[in-house]
Amino acid sequence: MITAIIAVGILGAVLGVVIGFVAKAFAVEVDERIEQVEELLPGANCGGCGYAGCADFAKGVVAQRATPDQCPVCSSEDVVAIADYLGISAEEKEKMVALVRCSGDIPNTVRSLYNGVRDCRSAVLVAGGAKGCDYGCLGFGSCAEACPFGAIEMRDGLAIVHKELCVGCENCVAACPKDLILMVPAAATTHVYCNSPEKGAAKRAVCKTACIACRKCVKASGEEDHMEIDGFLIRSNYENPPAAELVEAAACPTTALRVDTEHAKGAYQGASK
Amino acid sequence: MSDKPRKFKGGVHPNDSKALSAHKAIEAAPLLESYKVIMHQNIGAPPELVVKKGDAVKKGSLLAKAGGFVSVPLHSPTSGVVKAIDKVPGPTGISVPCIEITADGEDEWESPFEPIADWKNTDPAELKQRVWDAGVVGMGGAGFPAHVKLSPPEGKTIDTLILNGAECEPYLTADHRLMLERADDVALGCAIIARILGLETGVIGVENNKPDAIAALRDAAVKHGVTVQALPVNYPQGAEKQLIYAITGREVPVGKLPMDVGCVVQNVASATAIVDAVVKGVPSIERVTTVTGKPLVDPGNWLFRIGTPISTALELAGGITEQPAKLLLGGPMMGIAQSSLNVTVMKNTSGVLLIAQDEVSQYTSEPCIRCGRCVECCPMSILPATISQAVENKRFDWAEKLNVMACIECGSCSYSCPSHRPLNQHFKRAKVEIQAGLRKKG
């Protein structure tokens, strides 16, 4: 019994000394705060903050290179929790969601025959893609694939954002080869679902739901300045966004002006030619 | 330089179908009522417009001046009035700006510069400036400004000039006819470029399937002190890197230019354009283009002015007998499919090709069975099959590690794939993504 205790004791002591020595020689500094911050982050690794995943972002936050509110997924409580932990102040930010500025689904657009990889970024390298409109949604769903939160649905060859699921990570913005996706305030409900700067006639030739810049919506908004005119295209003024009532008042002839929730439900039909 | 050209590794032998138009002499296309000259016809910076709507122009007048060193000026194909600065479908499918010129029918000439008859005693720098002023680009397809290739940077010595007359693309015969009918000018062009580069001589490389062109060139070459090298028939023999290897045995390193191994490669059509510019004082406003394809009534080779719509080219070839499956600019291996007849002939449009329905069925991609045919035929010795699977799974880092950047997009792999995989499109995508990634990194 005694020998056993002594033998194991000596063995343990020798091994302990060796490990202690090596641990000293190969010491690595680890900041505990990084792990703590990482715990508080959502862990979706969506990259919406611009860092390579949540762990990297946590490093940035601790090193004060980034602020906690740069995480688009964190709720404001989460942001405050992180800020409190690190003893820094948190700022409120406005929630932004993605908007696909196109309403040209298959029934409403002219398409060319395309044969090849069914992926937007690949398709756009071949003859500008599969749609008649140079600016419209290609409909192969690269944005939907890029969305880690399942907020984008592909319906009839058109990407549709479900606003309630969107956290604003902006992954889809980078995925779209046509630069169709814009981050807009979640509070804005009414948008022009078109992004083609072409002349009205050229747009109508390829798409039934294009904005033809008839300015009915601008007139309907009157003095309120809810709409912006940009060449042959009209946009919602996101400094002062229009309300849902404007859609009815304007009676957009091509239904390019839509309320986002209704659009997501598929409530609009294109204008008949 | 050895007499026997080396054979590069890989390559394919597609049915060349050149017989459709190889025997047709070059015909000058008739004058049209209007031309739509696409503004940006070269790789590099777009030129800057110098005319405006309503301006009267003559044939050869400057329409746009070079917008930088890697950019070339643009000249009017005929005399008339600038009707509009408009948009036409570009060769890549996206609409691009163009200058629409309504012809007055006079076709009145105004040379932007004087001919240089005594080029042998002219300063090479002046000759090079002339090549630039004339707006000559690589007419084989890429559209790279010719003068840039003739300006090796400090410290790089050029010892070999190669004129590319391989024309390895099936169907195309424009260079073939050009070498046959203007053999003397091709050889002369070779001599002029050699003088610009400070070389004694140059080599004209021609694939063996054009024996008449080789014979014609050999006679002319002796006169101008250049040589002609017959090359084995193997697609892509006309790819710059493969051509340099075949003639000099040098391998252009990945990501480098022919200059880095002391070579300059120019297309034979560019050479004749340079002759026109130097000796005749004519800028680059026309080119020989093959209009061919089985659905056409009367395929042939025409001398088109730039800005000629494709529909006109097809009309000249007698129209079609059956609806084609595809309309291509360029050859069937690397050409770009079009969905509009309003595309216009550019300086680098070597062919207008219709592919019949039975020649190319719409294919669906099947899984790779790892047969290795693509590995065998890849002239760059990369692994197309593995790379395409990586791209399919969005693993661009992997694709980069597998050297996708070395790909020259010759299409040999897709051609030979029994599973009809869109390999080439995958590589194009991967290259774009990797380059975008590099730009992001800075």
Add this chain to the structure above:
Amino acid sequence: MSEETPSIRLPDPTRLVVSNSPHMRDKPTIKRIMFTVVAAMAPACVAAVLFFGVAAVQTLLLCVLSCVFAEEGWNKLVKRSSTWKDGSAILSGILLGMNLNAGTPWWVCLLGGALAMILGKQLYGGLGYNPFNPVLVARVGLLIGFPGIMTTWDKPAMGVMAVDGVTAATPLGLAPGETFVKDMLLGNVGGCLGETSAIALLIGGAILLWFKLIKWEVPLAFIGTVFVITGVAHLVNPEAFHSPFVHILTGGLLLGAFFMATDMVTSPMTRKGCWIFGFGCGLITSLIRLWGAYPEGVSFAILFMNALTPLIDRGTTSKPFGFATPVKGEA
């Protein structure tokens, strides 16, 4: 011009297809490749039927049917599109049949087909994705599961259209010293359907080589390695080891070398890789045959090398064009 000749017909732009280059495709398709290999199997099938009679026909048919039905059944189950028409299931069926003996019970054939198609291929996503040769997965699975059935062979009876029930051992299992070379060339020895007639297999192999459907490096390296190793062993100790000719002509070596090891999906893509692959197959086959517990090692050897294939492919990628020469005057 257009006004003068309005009758000229121009293409309808809305019916033009856009796609990436190249716009030409070579003739071979998967289907064509598969059926050419099936045709190359024909001589061996004929030989098998000649030697083993109706029983051979039964085994082959059962295997083909079970493979096709297993593949189709699976596709139905996971709601994928039908794939049997590409010929790969039929080919697997024939190869599986060639790997069984004439009197194999019907249920073993059916089980083998299901193993090959589902375990060996469809679980991985179907044609092209399977890392192991499906037929060998089935064969080795059956060999481990039913060693008795899998290692009793009917004695071939030329011209007799029924099996007489006499069993014979594979020559590899007999004592060395007896020579069967002539019988083995023709196929008048015991063994699996596809293991008997060397001449028929060689004809099939020649067809494959002629159509460039297999890389010649694999069979050459495979057979060559076995020949050298067993040759040396035979020279050292002729009492204990068969002559190399016996080793080559018997068992599944020719079948394996020409039809199984060369399976495109599971063998390396590079030429250098094929040499390594063939050499490895030969080495392991020889080891198992000379010293292992099983009389036959071809299946195990190929299966093992299948597992090595991704590594071989990775290691033998040739330098891309332009990597060979250093840049002049640049670091």
Add this chain to the structure above:
Amino acid sequence: MAVLFANQERNKGYFIMLSEFLVITIGAILVNNFVLSKFLGICPFLGVSKKLDTALGMSGAVIFVMTLASLVSSLINQFLLVPMGLRYLQTLVFIVVIASLVQLVEIILQKLSAKLYDSLGIFLPLITTNCAVLGCVVLNAKSAPDSIQATWYGATIYGFCSALGFALALILFSSLREKLDLADVPKAFEGTAISLVTAGILAMAFLGFSGLV
């Protein structure tokens, strides 16, 4: 050379030893492969085989730990436990030795290659409880007293070769899994399911080596 062949008796002894080493080597790597025929060490085999690079790192770590653990345990067993009659402490002592070695590897690795350290993650400390390592050490301790495995050098070679066998299986498997990454596996079989199927087929292939030694 003459000296080498002078002592016939001694040469014969060397030859026997050499063949015994060969038996250990082939046996441990191929025939009685720890993963594929003894089914030990399955946890890291499945856990760190997603990528070839991590598999290589893990292989290195296991080779290091297993070889050293075999050596140290054999020495302790031979010169401490057996003479002192403390055989009953074997398991306990072996685990302590292995745990310390793993700790060493962990500390060193974190310093030298943080990337590999991160990608191995939990599986690195888990080598401690890796049954392959303990199994190897215990097999050495349990081997017949007159066998080569009972000597300290024999035990070390056995440990090293067993680790090589583990590494071979892990590397083969990880290269296969990388390939599977690109495959169109049915949804229900994605991930671990298809990996286990693959491991099974791989084990079948290794069965062919049975009887070699």
